[in-house]
Amino acid sequence: MDPIDLPFAKRTLDNGLDVLVHEDHHVPIVAVNVWYHVGSKNEVFGRTGFAHLFEHLMFEGSEHHNSGYFPPLQQAGALLNGSTNTDRTNYWEVVPTSAVDLALWMESDRMGYLLPALTKQRFETQRDVVLNERRQNYENRPYGLGMMVMSAALYPSDHPYHWMTIGAADDIRAMQLEDVQSFFRTYYHPSNASLAIGGDIEAERAFDLAEQYFGELSPGPRPARVTAAASLTRESRLVLEDRVEMPRVYMAWHSPAMFSEGDADMDLAADLLANGKTSRLYRTLVYERRLALDVSAYQSSRELGSFFLLAATAAPDQSLTDIAALIDTEIQALADKGPSSSEMERAAAQAEAHFMYRLQTVGGFGGKSDQLNAYNVFTGNPGFFPTDVARYRDATAETVRAAVAQYLAFDRRVLLSIVPRGQAALALPGSEPVAAS
Amino acid sequence: MKADRSHLPQVGPDPSFTFPTIVRHTLSNGLDVRTLEHHSVPLVTFVMQIEGGSGADVAGYEGLAAITADMVDEGTGALSAIDVSEALARIGAEYDVDVGSDATVFTLSTLARFAERGSSVLADLLTRPSLREEDFDRVRQLRLDRLRQIKDLPPAVAERAFLRLLYGTHPYGHLSIGNDASLRGMGLGDVTTFHARTCRPSHSALVVAGAMSHERLVRLAEDAFGHWTNGDARSDPAPVAAADIEPAPTQPCMAVVAREGAAQSELRIGHLSARRDTPDYAALVVMNAILGGQFVSRVNLKLREEKGYTYGARTGFDWRRGLAPFSLQASVHTAATADAVRDSVNELEAIRGSRPPSDTEMSLAKASLTRGYPRNFETAHQVARSVAQLVLYGLPDSYFENFVPRVNAVTATDVTAAARKYIDPARLTTLIVGDYAAIGESLNALGLGEVEVLGPS
Structure with a gap:
């Protein structure tokens, strides 16, 4: 068997952001990928669905680009998306090499400056979108509620895997804008994030760009590690x-x-x-x-x-x-x-x-x-x-x-x-x- | 240097992009072989495209192409279905079958060092399948059970009813899985005949892409498929391809498949529209991007971002060699159903002239179609599947490199003209899978015609 590897270079910015770079020059594209170490495991029972709703709000604009996240990137030929699970939230763009600056500018702006752009109206629209997502993928799908029952049976209500990432419909309806703001301050900052840049770009240039766009952001408090144990006895x-x-x-x-x-x-x-x-x-x-x-x-x-x-x-x-x-x-x-x-x-x-x-x-x-x-x-x-x-x-x-x-x-x-x-x-x-x- | 946040960074000129060289070969049995070198990872992909697909199902035998494709890996020579699966697993192969409207595509990817074993297994399956009675019986039963299960899947129910309303009895008018009566009515003999009739080198194309030279890639094809013959079926008169049959005009309507208590309504709005080889293809692709082909399209911004009716709405062409449907698709909150239909129809109407594409929409649509184009060709699998599409639609080898300039040449006037020519609000068929008791009255009040309630099948 041939040895296979995924080579990379790593540097950590002063504000704690880890930057990982992988070069691959086969196709003129660059991948930008950001992980935040937060997921539905950071929620509490009775207030679930938060991490995922928050992911939606990350696409609604930030202070210096105070409108939708998609248009400038799609105009540059990007493919982009994000997802949330119990343990982490990730966001990514795949851009032509000509648009690396744009992607890093956009990711850094929403990492550092999301809240000034977060209005009640944007929040309420996305809350409805998430309720629709829940209906489409869980309520209206055969066996779609099975994993909710399983999660609840496997873990007690004080364990953060007791609920699914999509959250309970009533919890989603009850969310307030203020909750979202404190969530951002707690989890969305460089010292709780990891940035990977891969593709047709020289490593040195990638590190320089990461410093240029993310270096100015404040580190923020490192969130406490979640610990929880569960066992079945019968x-x-x-x-x-x-x-x-x-x-x-x-x-x-x-x-x-x-x-x-x-x-x-x-x-x-x-x-x-x-x-x-x-x-x-x-x-x-x-x-x-x-x-x-x-x-x-x-x-x-x-x-x-x-x-x-x-x-x-x-x-x-x-x-x-x-x-x-x-x-x-x-x-x-x-x-x-x-x-x-x-x-x-x-x-x-x-x-x-x-x-x-x-x-x-x-x-x-x-x-x-x-x-x-x-x-x-x-x-x-x-x-x-x-x-x-x-x-x-x-x-x-x-x-x-x-x-x-x-x-x-x-x-x-x-x-x-x-x-x-x-x-x-x-x-x-x-x-x-x-x-x- | 700190970031300048007073404006977005400039995007540089598009990087140059060249599609890998396609080398064409014809084996002595007539098999069309195309090879592509792709060296990023030591893998190889074989794509065998066989003309026919579900459009080759004749009336009463809906589902025959798909069940035949399914039977292919149920055994060959002394190998049972389990043995075949074992042989594929032992080379870490990924095997996949896609039954389309005009062709069935068999794909096998494996590590480059197992390329010979991979191509040899694929050839055994395609050219010498066992087609045994007991396997047929089991596979058919699984498909009948699958049919029962998809009654609970609103998108599948919608797709089936919508195709039927648009195409009537045309060979494109059914799901590839067929229906209960047709599956029960067919026997192993039908599969054997169908396989012999369609699975022939003269009606197939093999694309091989991988981390090795063209010489080695074509040798793989020759060694595995060089002895494949056209068989006795060669003298049979070729049946008329579905693409060459003109669909009879159908009556536009608004129809509901009732699903009591459904949390959402599954929506399809559209009509038959264009063929893949239309000279207006580039204009249609741009039009669709503006209307519903991307996240920032008109219908998604309206139905999802502005109104919050849905998790997502989109439009698109379900391309075929023959006349293909254009439709809008969304799954909307039950209470918003009638409003979503009204807003959707308004958007389909507006792009025909009352709200022509703005400069911003034009540049956004074109950019999203062209600037990221190279990312579609990152893997050997993507490259091989793309070349199979060229074969299917009779497009030139230069197609991928000409796509970007062709799209960039489209003007706003072209888009409006294409919308007028290919979208006709008067011909729209609207199909909804949803809670009729909750939505029937408001749908009737839309003034788009009396709602017809369809039976479950």
């Missing part, structure tokens, strides 16, 4: 009635935090169990027994602690009970005997290719600039790429087996059945009804 069974045709079962467990020991093993276990036709559960549930229409699994790696999720949708007239029993059988087999050497070879090939595919684009979600910021924000080491590759290369059948045995315990998990309205009897036996909206 198996809980829930049922949600929804506008769906087929019943689906979700199973979730707590699992090791992002980049900690066992995290990569659980990621590999997800692939072995339920991703692709070669996976054990696809083969038994979908291909051979035809009990399920689909099955999937993933290790949702997060800062404070992860969860491992399995989901399977019942084929017509098949029962979730039979599906859950087969899933348990496969988990038990993996915990007892571990993956075969053939399965581990396959996983290694897929991991190698996966990291190589990740080196194809400089910008956007998941591009090289986004990865540098992810490593920097979550591990403090932007050069973590080869270590990340090694986590997968070094996993063995025994480490995967041990992780499965340790974390996928049957007596410490949440089982959620989502069934068509009026058909609660299709849920796993003993499930308690829950509501979500």
Whole structure:
């Protein structure tokens, strides 16, 4: 296997802003990528949805460009977007080399000077846009409320993963402009941010430009680290009635935090169990027994602690009970005997290719600039790429087996059945009804 | 040096951009092969484009092209579906099938050092699929179940009903997945026949892009596909392509697919409009960017930013070789449905002359289409898919390098003329998937015609 790497240079400005630069001269474009180490985990129960609504407001103008964020950048040929999750908020532009100054000017202006441009009217419009986003992506989508129920069941209400990033509709409606202002002062400043510049630009020039546009900004207080722990002590069974045709079962467990020991093993276990036709559960549930229409699994790696999720949708007239029993059988087999050497070879090939595919684009979600910021924000080491590759290369059948045995315990998990309205009897036996909206 | 915040920085002249050289080859069996060197990352992508697609489904067999494409990786030679998947996983391959209206596109990407194995698996699948009864039975059942599930997906329900209203019984008038009756009515024999009829080198094109020389790329193609033959089907009369069938005119209407208690209404407003090879293409692309093709377009600014009706609204052409639809799409808050329809129709009307594009709109639209153009060609996969589009629409190899000057030559007058020619408010069909009890009355009050309630299928 060829050694693969994601080379970079790093400097930290006097105000605490980390600047990471990666050169790639294949296409005349430059990626600008900014991470703020804030997400819905920095919210409290009863006032949720804040970090994400705030992301919308970052596109409404800042003091020295007091109108929409999109027009000047799109006029320069930029592609741009932003996103919020539990742990971080990111913003990016991909611009032609001719517009690097513009992108950095715009990003720095909203980092330093957002509040003077933040009016009540802009705030209220974006609050409505977010409520629409919530209706479109959660309320009006089959199984769209499932993860809200799962999050609430996995974590107690004082744990910041108890709610989803989109937030509760009532909380969003109750937000006030003043709340937004204090949120900005707490989290949006250079010492809580990381800037990555990647693409067709010389590193020295990139550092000079970063200093020129961001150097003047005040550092701001470093926010306190959020800490929270959660554990499950039993198996809980829930049922949600929804506008769906087929019943689906979700199973979730707590699992090791992002980049900690066992995290990569659980990621590999997800692939072995339920991703692709070669996976054990696809083969038994979908291909051979035809009990399920689909099955999937993933290790949702997060800062404070992860969860491992399995989901399977019942084929017509098949029962979730039979599906859950087969899933348990496969988990038990993996915990007892571990993956075969053939399965581990396959996983290694897929991991190698996966990291190589990740080196194809400089910008956007998941591009090289986004990865540098992810490593920097979550591990403090932007050069973590080869270590990340090694986590997968070094996993063995025994480490995967041990992780499965340790974390996928049957007596410490949440089982959620989502069934068509009026058909609660299709849920796993003993499930308690829950509501979500 | 501190930043000058009294004005935005100047944007410099556009960087020069050259599309990778496309080298054309024709194999002895007639297969059109195009190769591109792409050296940034040691990967290779194969794109096999086979003419036909869902537009080749004949009446009563809707979904045949798609299920045939799905059957291709269900086994070849001694390999079962699981074995095929295993072989692909062992080279870290990404395999994808896209069933379009005019062609089906099979894409396989892998590490450059596995290029031979990748092309060989792809060739086995496409030219020698097992097409076994038990696999067909399982795949068909999964598709029937999928059809049941998409009844709960408002965008899919809207798309299906809208295509039907626009195209009637024309071969473009159905979703590629087909319908319950057509899927139940077909057998493995139909798949075998369809595969033999369409999957032929003389009606296909292979684009190979990757981190190696043209010589090696074409050798990969030759080794894998050189022995592929046109088979007995060569003498069959070629069926008429969907693109060559003129859609019968349909009646404009306002229709609702009822979805009781829906939090939002899924909206489609449009009509059949233009073919991809229209000489007005550049003017239409600029017009669409202004109207609804980007974040700062008229409809998104109106419906999302000004009114707060929606998370996003857009317009676009669903391009085909033949006559393609132009439509506005949005998912709007139920209470705002009628207002959103009215505002949308007003925008479609205004761009035809009462509110011609301003200089700012023109420069913004053109800049967003041209200045960032090189970023569309960053990966081998993007480059290969782009070249497949050239083949599909019969465009010259110089197309990507000429795109920018062509767009820059469009004037505001051209945009207004194109809008008048290709958007006709009198012909608009409006389709809404939403809570009829909550929106029916206000829709009828719009004066855009009596609302027709469509059945669930």
